[in-house]
Amino acid sequence: MKIGISGAGGHLGQKALSYLVQQGAQHHLVGISRSPDTISEEVERRFGDYDRPESLQRAYEGLDRLLIIPSAELAPGVRGRQLRAAIDAA
Structure with missing residues (x-):
């Protein structure tokens, strides 16, 4: 399963990714x-900007689950x- 965390550069996003990595997902x-360069975990990094909906469509491509x-x-x-754009892209 491919799981995406949108907003992964922020505090909560970093914590969510860290938790999943530590759980041995x-x-x-x-x-x-x-x-994406600010994401500290060793995961696939993708560019996605809530203010650029076209970037979200590419960023969410192929995901099975999305936070x-x-x-x-x-x-x-x-x-x-921003949230409407993210939901529409997903």
Whole structure:
């Protein structure tokens, strides 16, 4: 099974990936972030930006499961728009 963590460059995303790696998950893990170089775990890294929906379609390609972690953006309406884009891409 191929599992993706979208938002993997942030604190929660890093923790989720770390937990799965420590549990010895027998799955292929994919970290998705607008800054994939910041993902510390040794997993497949993909670029995906909530503000660039076309990048999400490519980033989510071939995944069996996906954890979508919202951005830290607090401006009114932004998180909703970003999450809609992520869900539509998935």
